[in-house]
Amino acid sequence: MQLQRKIAGLVLMLGLLAYQPAQASADDAQAELKAGMAAAKDGKPEAAAPLFRKACQLGSAEGCYQIALQLDFGDGQPKDEAAAAGFYRKACDGGELRGCQNLAVDYELGIGVDRDYAKAAALYTQACDGKVAKGCTGLGYLNEVGRGVPKDAKAAVALYQRGCDAGDPAGCTSLGWLYDDGIGLSKDHKKAAQLYRQGCEGNDARGCYNLGIMHGEGDGVGKDIDESLTLYRKACKLNYADACYTLATTYDFGKGVEKDESEAAVFYRKGCDLDEAKSCFNLGWDYDNGVGVPRNAKMAFDLYLKACEAGDPKGCYSVGSAYERGVVVGENKSKALTYYRKALTLDPSDEDRPKIERAIERLKG
Known part of the structure; x- marks a missing residue:
């Protein structure tokens, strides 16, 4: 019996010894994170960066997320999208679902990682299920267009609604677009305008722009050119x-x-x-x-x-014309022909195409 008590005591002691360093590490991570957030708030991102890195190393998922943001936007350290994606992954794996959301964007757009819509969909799902509103909106878009998941307009409607209800203005705007165009539900311009306004009030620029179009045309709302211009101005400012x-x-x-x-x-x-x-x-x-x-x-x-x-064909034609005539730049028929040919590949208007073709023939001859 005495031997058993000794063994039990030894096990307890070892458990306490294991717990204390883990607890200390967590406390240290929180201290580093807190110091980093304070430095960032004081407008000192360079000072915040090593603190966030240390917090991440000590197991803080939010520390990983914060250093990822800095790398993603070049804030306090050189921009490095690949490194940012790596830290978003660490944040996501540590339970910081905003890291999952941002990594999903990276996979969707091919930023810092190879584009992979299936991985983007899985990460958006993880974020959305964890009540990250933007994750629901992102997954809604993939369902709308059928990337990484089967195309499903009704699923897109439900996901945009979840994003909007959870506070993502872009979710409201995207749902408004489906009402505006009758995708996955009955067309309803008044409902679309309400959702665009909700998006715009949350500073979603596309919501402001789309509502501006509706006011300019009197579609779903009263025609009001002044209001239309006000909305365009806000969207442009955004x-x-x-x-x-x-x-x-x-x-x-x-x-x-x-x-x-x-x-x-x-x-x-x-x-x-x-x-x-x-x-x-x-x-x-x-x-x-x-x-x-x-x-x-x-x-x-x-x-x-x-x-x-x-990608503007008129721009290419004008550059070609400058080289052909030697205006501002030295005359260079070869470069002129290159830009005229590029203009032709950019799907010029029916009005511009003959002019471009004549310029090419002129220089070839």
């Missing part, structure tokens, strides 16, 4: 490139407002900064012709080139 372009063309051509080419140029600039190809081309044309901005051939060429690189 970096929605299509809204910036729409605002620009509204002022450029005086569609329901007084024509203002200078104001148009401002919004073309914002759209171009967001890599919206048509905005870059139109702003280039403005500089080429001194419309709304001072004439500047070099600026025009640079904008045409950016438009071309973003």
Whole structure:
């Protein structure tokens, strides 16, 4: 009996010894995380980074998530999307479901990892089941388009609803789109407008933009050009490139407002900064012709080139024309032909195609 008590006592003592380092490690991880969050809050991301890393090493899933965010966005350390994905994985494996959500986005878009829709769907499911609203919205989109899971519009409706109800504005906007287009349920423009507004009020730019279109056309809501412009402005401010372009063309051509080419140029600039190809081309044309901005051939060429690189056939044609004529850049028929040919591959309009084809034939001859 005495021997048994000794053995029992030894087992208990060993258990306590094992528990104490584990508890200390957890306490240390929490201390490192707390110090990192304080440094980040004070605007010192460089100081926060090693603290988050240490917290992650000590087993803090949130520490792994925070260092992943820093690596993902280049905040306090060099941007490294592959490393960020690795830390999102550690966070997810440790039970931080926001890590699962962000890793799902990486797999969906091929950011830092090879694109894999099936893995994205599995991770979105994990996040959604854990009440991460964006996970439900992300999984809803995969169901809507049939990537990584079978295409299922009704499942998309249910998942967008879950995302919206759980507080994700993008979920509300996405559900609004299904009502707007009658996908998976009966078309209902009034319901779509309500959901777009809900999304917009949560600063989902696409919600603001879509509601702006509805007010501009009087579709599901009263026609109100001023409200439409207000919504486009908010969406543009939230970096929605299509809204910036729409605002620009509204002022450029005086569609329901007084024509203002200078104001148009401002919004073309914002759209171009967001890599919206048509905005870059139109702003280039403005500089080429001194419309709304001072004439500047070099600026025009640079904008045409950016438009071309973003996939705009008019931009490529204009770059080709500059090389053919030797405007701003040295005359170079070979480069001109290259850009004309590129323009032709970018599905130009029926109006522009003959002009491009003539330019190619001219230089080939």
